[in-house]
Amino acid sequence: MNALTVAEQVSRVFAGIGVALLVATVVGYVLKVSVAQRQPHGVIDNLNARIRSWWMIVAIVGIALMFGREGITLLFAIISFVTLREFTAPVSTGRGNGLLAFSFFVVLPAQYLLVWLGWSDLYSIFVPVCAFILMPIVAPVAIHDRRLAECVPTIQLGLLICVFCISHVPALLALDIAGYEEHNLLLIVFLMVVVQSSDVLQYIWGKLCGRRKVAPAISASKTWEGLIGGIASATGIGTALFWITPFTPLEAAAMAVAVNALGVLGSFTMSAIKRGRRIKDWGSLIEGHGGMLDRLDSMVFAAPVFFYVTRLGWG
Numbered sequence: 001m002n003a004l005t006v007a008e009q010v011s012r013v014f015a016g017i018g019v020a021l022l023v024a025t026v027v028g029y030v031l032k033v034s035v036a037q038r039q040p041h042g043v044i045d046n047l048n049a050r051i052r053s054w055w056m057i058v059a060i061v062g063i064a065l066m067f068g069r070e071g072i073t074l075l076f077a078i079i080s081f082v083t084l085r086e087f088t089a090p091v092s093t094g095r096g097n098g099l100l101a102f103s104f105f106v107v108l109p110a111q112y113l114l115v116w117l118g119w120s121d122l123y124s125i126f127v128p129v130c131a132f133i134l135m136p137i138v139a140p141v142a143i144h145d146r147r148l149a150e151c152v153p154t155i156q157l158g159l160l161i162c163v164f165c166i167s168h169v170p171a172l173l174a175l176d177i178a179g180y181e182e183h184n185l186l187l188i189v190f191l192m193v194v195v196q197s198s199d200v201l202q203y204i205w206g207k208l209c210g211r212r213k214v215a216p217a218i219s220a221s222k223t224w225e226g227l228i229g230g231i232a233s234a235t236g237i238g239t240a241l242f243w244i245t246p247f248t249p250l251e252a253a254a255m256a257v258a259v260n261a262l263g264v265l266g267s268f269t270m271s272a273i274k275r276g277r278r279i280k281d282w283g284s285l286i287e288g289h290g291g292m293l294d295r296l297d298s299m300v301f302a303a304p305v306f307f308y309v310t311r312l313g314w315g
Contacts, residue, residue: 202230
């Protein structure tokens with residue numbers, strides 16, 4: 001393991017992110033002045049809005065990291081609450097509220113309590129087994145109209161995506177990896193940097209040279225050029241970050257490719273659900289991005305797979 005402390009390693013990674021954001025801020029300002037002539041410009045204004053939001057996101061994550069396990073677990077519990085609220089919006093009115101209350105105030109906190117306690121045998125099955133079995137039992141009591149068949153699957157899928165999958169990010173802190181004790185926080189940094197940088201770089205590559213659409217019926221903005229360029233660039237970042245992980249450079253590269261591919265699949269899945277609901281974004285919480293789930297869609301499949309692969313291979 002690297003001789004630097006966890007705090008020093010995290011500081012170095014965040015310093016690199018800060019430099020990248022500073023460069024992006026300058027570029028955005030120059031484009032606004034020189035190209036847009038300080039006038040409204042859809043693409044440039046959206047780019048600058050995204051950059052401002054990333055400053056806020058990095059600051060919030062950095063503060064959570066300072067508080068260690070408690071801070072990270074609380075942050076992602078809040079994220080799960082917000083994303084679950086966005087996902088279940090179509091059934092959030094009327095008599096479905098009883099089932100939603102059970103999901104928000106029983107299932108969600110129980111899952112994160114199990115994660116915080118490190119009881120992996122329980123949090124690995126609590127939502128997809130225990131909660132899913134309880135849902136049809138609780139539903140007839142909580143829902144007295146004809147929406148039961150609509151409410152239960154929507155809330156179950158929301159719990160799976162927004163609570164079960166996302167909770168595997170703080171669950172990384174409980175992994176027992178020989179020679180990597182007290183460094184698990186860096187696994188979260190690795191996962192988040194690789195997956196989120198892939199999103200950003202796919203956007204940039206797509207704007208620079210995107211021509212051929214991947215699946216226009218699902219996502220009108222995704223291009224093959226952006227996809228390949230973003231994954232390749234983010235894989236390079238992941239490989240370069242091997243020193244904060246228990247992986248060799250080759251293993252870090254393989255992990256980066258895997259989580260990037262899963263990030264793309266997560267993004268497409270969530271886009272398909274949005275298309276089915278005929279909505280553009282999950283919300284408007286994050287400027288330039290949409291809702292919280294719009295920002296986390298690439299994490300929903302990547303987080304649990306990264307967790308279990310790391311657990312099986314290195315735990």
